[in-house]
Amino acid sequence: MPIDLRSDTVTLPSPAMRHAMANAEVGDDVYGEDPTVNELEELSAKMLDKEAGLFVSSGTMGNLASLLAHCGRGQEAILGDQAHIYFYENGGAAALGGIVYHPVRTQPDGTLALDAVEAAIHSPAHNYHFFHYAPPGVICLENTHNRCGGVVLTPEYFADVAAIARRHGLPIHLDGARLFNAAVALGRPVTDWTRHVTSIQLCLSKGLGAPVGSVIVGPAEFIWRARRMRKILGGGMRQAGIIAAGGVFALTEMVDRLAEDHANAQILARGVAALPGVVLDPPRVETNIVVFNVGTAGTAEALASALEREGVLISDFGGGRLRMVTHFGISADDCHRAVELLRKARAPHWQNSTKHKG
Numbered sequence: 001m002p003i004d005l006r007s008d009t010v011t012l013p014s015p016a017m018r019h020a021m022a023n024a025e026v027g028d029d030v031y032g033e034d035p036t037v038n039e040l041e042e043l044s045a046k047m048l049d050k051e052a053g054l055f056v057s058s059g060t061m062g063n064l065a066s067l068l069a070h071c072g073r074g075q076e077a078i079l080g081d082q083a084h085i086y087f088y089e090n091g092g093a094a095a096l097g098g099i100v101y102h103p104v105r106t107q108p109d110g111t112l113a114l115d116a117v118e119a120a121i122h123s124p125a126h127n128y129h130f131f132h133y134a135p136p137g138v139i140c141l142e143n144t145h146n147r148c149g150g151v152v153l154t155p156e157y158f159a160d161v162a163a164i165a166r167r168h169g170l171p172i173h174l175d176g177a178r179l180f181n182a183a184v185a186l187g188r189p190v191t192d193w194t195r196h197v198t199s200i201q202l203c204l205s206k207g208l209g210a211p212v213g214s215v216i217v218g219p220a221e222f223i224w225r226a227r228r229m230r231k232i233l234g235g236g237m238r239q240a241g242i243i244a245a246g247g248v249f250a251l252t253e254m255v256d257r258l259a260e261d262h263a264n265a266q267i268l269a270r271g272v273a274a275l276p277g278v279v280l281d282p283p284r285v286e287t288n289i290v291v292f293n294v295g296t297a298g299t300a301e302a303l304a305s306a307l308e309r310e311g312v313l314i315s316d317f318g319g320g321r322l323r324m325v326t327h328f329g330i331s332a333d334d335c336h337r338a339v340e341l342l343r344k345a346r347a348p349h350w351q352n353s354t355k356h357k358g
């Protein structure tokens with residue numbers, strides 16, 4: 001078996017999770033009659049302290065159904081230029097919903113500058129000629145932030161964005177694919193973040209280890225609209241309790257163990273930081289994602305290929321950067337081995353480049 005550090009999406013369900021899935025009570029969820037889906041939706045709403053929840057087939061569908069529920073055609077979604085929604089989701093909200101993306105620069109710590117968010121909001125208070133502009137529909141945040149290396153945005157930052165949103169009567173949608181990683185990293189309840197936002201998309205199939213699915217939660221009337229959007233997107237599933245049971249198991253049994261992934265990421269981070277010429281980017285690893293820049297020696301592609309030949313899979317993250325993600329299928333020993341192989345794999349490139357540097 002390779003040591004697969006490409007993503008925490010590659011996790012496989014444990015025997016206990018499979019058992020829960022195989023024995024799930026099911027019904028037709030489009031009729032609202034699948035007891036396990038209902039249980040998952042109620043549980044997730046309760047854990048994130050929102051009125052209602054909705055089971056969706058993926059994080060992408062959860063974000064898209066949420067944006068479609070928040071915005072009408074021609075309205076803007078204000079979001080980071082490194083946000084997963086903007087960067088990796090095929091422009092779905094524009095393609096299918098006529099929603100205008102209004103990207104704001106994502107800062108290295110995953111935040112959007114508050115004045116930039118405020119300036120992005122076209123409202124009568126800000127723009128004399130505001131009738132020229134697409135009206136704002138939603139502000140989007142992401143936590144932890146994937147492209148910024150799994151960094152944690154604090155609840156205090158969320159409170160600041162919420163104050164802006166309130167002033168302009170705007171909802172906030174949180175792409176909380178890895179929100180529980182943030183909560184475990186800071187040792188704070190998820191509700192410290194969720195109380196500042198209107199809706200949340202939470203992935204069950206990343207660090208939490210379920211094979212399929214996400215939930216979205218929010219006010220009951222928002223979830224009602226999102227449920228319609230899910231149906232439009234073809235996401236109304238029938239006896240979905242089989243997969244929802246994996247989600248219930250994920251939320252009840254898999255949250256606390258995320259700390260293990262964070263500890264394992266530290267093994268990788270310390271190992272990577274000790275390699276000459278390599279730069280951790282960002283320099284501080286806060287959760288289960290380790291991104292590093294291969295620097296002047298070799299190329300990211302060559303290093304990733306060399307590791308692959310030794311049975312370690314990592315992701316090319318673009319711009320000379322590589323990404324490694326720890327998860328349920330990765331042990332501390334795997335991380336030590338990956339570091340050892342990295343040291344060997346980069347040796348030919350780095351020896352040369354050290355020579356060049358004198």
Ligand SMILES: Cc1ncc(COP(=O)(O)O)c(C=O)c1O
Nearest residue numbers: 058059060061084142146175177
């Ligand atoms: C931050 C973030 N949001 C959303 C998603 C989308 O999730 P899915 O792959 O289930 O569509 C991902 C997936 O990697 C992600 O990292």
